[in-house]
Amino acid sequence: MNERWILFKRNVTDFWRTFRRNKLGLIGAVLVLSAVLVAVFAPAFSPYKPTDVIRDENGRGLTFAPPSVHGPLGTDDAGRDVWTQLVYGARISIMVGFLAGFIAMFIGSLFGITAGYYGGSVDTLLMRITDILLVIPDLPLMLVLVATMRQMDLHISPLIVLVIVIGLLYWTSTARLIRSQVLTIKERQFVARARAIGAGHAHIIRKHILPQIMPLIVANTVLILSTAILVESGLAFLGLGDPTQPSWGTMLNFAFDRSAITNGAWWFYLPPGFAIVWVTLGCVLLGNVLEEMLNPRLTEHHLEGEQHMVSLPDAQSLSGSGSEAVS
Amino acid sequence: MTQHDLLEVRDLYKYFPIHQSILDMLRRKPPNYVKAVDGVSFSLARGEVLAIVGESGCGKTTIARTLIGLEEQTDGEILFQGECVGAQERRLRAGLAPLESAGTVGTREHLALPRIALKRLRQQAQMIFQDPYESLNPRSTIFEIVAEPLVVHGLSRSRGERAARVKKALEDAGLRPAEDFSMRYPHELSGGQRQRVVIAGAMVLQPELLIADEPVSMLDVSIRAEILNLLNDLRRQSGVSIVFITHDLGTVGFFADRLAVMYLGRIVESGPVKEVVANPSHPYTKALLSVVPVPNPRLRRERVILQGETPNAADVPNGCRFHPRCPVVMEKCKETDPEYKTVGDGHQAACWLI
Numbered sequence: 147m148n149e150r151w152i153l154f155k156r157n158v159t160d161f162w163r164t165f166r167r168n169k170l171g172l173i174g175a176v177l178v179l180s181a182v183l184v185a186v187f188a189p190a191f192s193p194y195k196p197t198d199v200i201r202d203e204n205g206r207g208l209t210f211a212p213p214s215v216h217g218p219l220g221t222d223d224a225g226r227d228v229w230t231q232l233v234y235g236a237r238i239s240i241m242v243g244f245l246a247g248f249i250a251m252f253i254g255s256l257f258g259i260t261a262g263y264y265g266g267s268v269d270t271l272l273m274r275i276t277d278i279l280l281v282i283p284d285l286p287l288m289l290v291l292v293a294t295m296r297q298m299d300l301h302i303s304p305l306i307v308l309v310i311v312i313g314l315l316y317w318t319s320t321a322r323l324i325r326s327q328v329l330t331i332k333e334r335q336f337v338a339r340a341r342a343i344g345a346g347h348a349h350i351i352r353k354h355i356l357p358q359i360m361p362l363i364v365a366n367t368v369l370i371l372s373t374a375i376l377v378e379s380g381l382a383f384l385g386l387g388d389p390t391q392p393s394w395g396t397m398l399n400f401a402f403d404r405s406a407i408t409n410g411a412w413w414f415y416l417p418p419g420f421a422i423v424w425v426t427l428g429c430v431l432l433g434n435v436l437e438e439m440l441n442p443r444l445t446e447h448h449l450e451g452e453q454h455m456v457s458l459p460d461a462q463s464l465s466g467s468g469s470e471a472v473s
Numbered sequence: 474m475t476q477h478d479l480l481e482v483r484d485l486y487k488y489f490p491i492h493q494s495i496l497d498m499l500r501r502k503p504p505n506y507v508k509a510v511d512g513v514s515f516s517l518a519r520g521e522v523l524a525i526v527g528e529s530g531c532g533k534t535t536i537a538r539t540l541i542g543l544e545e546q547t548d549g550e551i552l553f554q555g556e557c558v559g560a561q562e563r564r565l566r567a568g569l570a571p572l573e574s575a576g577t578v579g580t581r582e583h584l585a586l587p588r589i590a591l592k593r594l595r596q597q598a599q600m601i602f603q604d605p606y607e608s609l610n611p612r613s614t615i616f617e618i619v620a621e622p623l624v625v626h627g628l629s630r631s632r633g634e635r636a637a638r639v640k641k642a643l644e645d646a647g648l649r650p651a652e653d654f655s656m657r658y659p660h661e662l663s664g665g666q667r668q669r670v671v672i673a674g675a676m677v678l679q680p681e682l683l684i685a686d687e688p689v690s691m692l693d694v695s696i697r698a699e700i701l702n703l704l705n706d707l708r709r710q711s712g713v714s715i716v717f718i719t720h721d722l723g724t725v726g727f728f729a730d731r732l733a734v735m736y737l738g739r740i741v742e743s744g745p746v747k748e749v750v751a752n753p754s755h756p757y758t759k760a761l762l763s764v765v766p767v768p769n770p771r772l773r774r775e776r777v778i779l780q781g782e783t784p785n786a787a788d789v790p791n792g793c794r795f796h797p798r799c800p801v802v803m804e805k806c807k808e809t810d811p812e813y814k815t816v817g818d819g820h821q822a823a824c825w826l827i
Contacts, residue, residue: 152656153614153656334607335602335604335607335608336607336608336609336610336611338538338543338602338608339600339602339608339609339671339674340610340621340625341543342541342542342543342595342599342600343595343599343621343622343625343674344591344592344594344595344596344622344625344626345621345625346625349624349625353610353613353617353621354610357610357612357613358610358611358612
């Protein structure tokens with residue numbers, strides 16, 4: 147275990163050294179991490195609960211109070227604090243987005259690896275399924291699916307319905323990407339060597355294919371996360387979210403429904419929009435940079451860092467004879 | 474039980490089908506094949522080194538890949554310690570007749586032979602690939618790479634034992650001290666060191682047979698001798714048999730016992746190295762030998778420069794397959810294929826001039 151730990155530490159340090167240099171990547175990471183922190187420690191960021199109604203001295207609800215009157219972001223139509231809703235909404239948006247993203251990534255990787263590695267009729271079958279999903283327009287399909295699943299009395303939270311529907315529909319691009327990468331890797335000689343050694347399919351996929359495409363999967367996951375969050379917001383805006391657990395999309399839906407715009411209550415509809423942009427932009431920046439960095443063809447050369455240099459097996463005798471020849 | 478050679482190859486054929494267009498299928502054109510290996514027989518005794526020499530594209534690498542089971546032979550038998558390699562049986566059972574053009578081979582005699590499972594074969598026969606830059610997984614450490622055969626075959630399960638075997642294999646392959654290398658990644662090593670890692674990985678199972686597919690052709694000239702010396706040492710120490718595939722006749726005399734010269738999918742001349750080099754019988758062998766550099770500059774030989782290119786393996790010439798380029802071609806060569814004739818002790822060649 148000790149050597150593994152050393153290797154792991156070395157890899158992480160190497161990664162950080164390259165990552166640190168990239169400004170866009172750092173900005174992306176900060177955006178995403180800050181949103182995740184706010185979501186995890188939501189109660190620490192607000193003294194209220196999202197359902198608390200803020201009242202004035204006379205006990206009347208402060209409706210549509212601008213930021214100058216109450217709190218950093220004012221109140222909504224029912225007198226609830228917008229900042230609190232935003233902070234708690236981060237939990238829902240990010241959780242749904244991440245869960246759906248991971249499901250999509252998992253299915254996509256599974257399909258991509260299976261299709262690419264086994265090839266032939268397996269490949270054809272899986273890729274035709276992918277093609278079919280790829281050509282159906284996403285939004286109408288999702289609307290229909292979410293609506294039907296809710297009608298079915300499955301006794302699951304509407305948020306889980308969203309997670310499942312988004313997760314089951316957004317794996318197609320990942321599958322295609324990973325399949326193409328697996329196709330090139332499986333023809334490489336170290337895979338032939340592993341087969342010549344006598345390794346089975348499971349061993350080859352685990353030890354040779356997966357480590358090569360893992361960076362691609364990681365980078366792609368981050369990009370899929372942004373799509374998932376965006377799609378969740380879209381669906382929630384159309385009223386398919388859970389009204390009892392409002393996400394940012396649900397907030398926009400409320401604001402739209404309750405005429406925040408005609409009332410000029412910009413503090414109700416702008417913040418959730420910015421929050422969505424904040425997270426998705428962070429994910430896209432981070433994902434692009436990761437993709438660029440982890441691409442094996444763009445990694446640094448082995449002679450760049452001195453600590454990677456290898457001494458010749460017989461350094462003394464070689465340098466000895468070399469200097470003689472020169473003199 | 475009779476004493477078997479370690480490896481015996483009888484009438485090995487490997488044809489790759491050429492993809493046909495739908496139009497050709499509708500016209501019922503017979504499918505075309507690239508005849509990469511077209512009737513090759515040889516045998517290898519224990520501890521022997523057989524060099525297979527030939528131009529690029531003559532089917533050397535295909536033979537190597539078929540021997541280790543990476544490709545399935547189209548026809549013919551590969552016997553490893555008297556046991557059949559490959560999925561021929563399945564092929565015949567499925568009713569796939571041997572290729573028509575293969576002619577005389579394809580008897581069902583070998584169905585009776587005991588068969589060796591691929592997994593067991595690959596424990597006893599190992600392959601060294603041509604390109605040391607490609608044959609190591611860039612994301613595995615040297616230790617993982619060398620230990621992989623042990624892991625795959627479930628040998629030396631205890632950590633200490635496995636580490637000891639890997640260490641021994643690395644040091645036997647000239648990577649000393651092994652601790653300096655085991656935690657590195659392939660990209661941190663030079664080409665020669667990588668090829669040593671490949672050799673260590675092949676030798677860690679203590680195989681009976683090593684198939685070396687041009688192990689030095691991708692390396693710098695200065696490192697070639699080191700790797701060849703290493704292979705020679707390993708062979709002396711462990712008594713491993715080696716099928717040494719190369720296009721460089723110069724390295725053959727160095728440590729091979731026997732030599733087989735291939736041209737366009739077939740062995741044209743084979744025999745003990747000294748005998749073949751001293752007394753080449755086939756015009757192709759003569760041409761190859763005449764262009765090997767001689768250390769003594771005063772010693773000038775007449776060079777035979779072959780005209781033209783190697784014909785396409787999908788379109789093998791009639792008669793002797795060497796006749797379009799042969800400097801001493803006769804009418805007979807264009808019509809009938811010569812049989813193997815014994816020239817000396819264990820020395821055979823296929824040419825009408827003998």
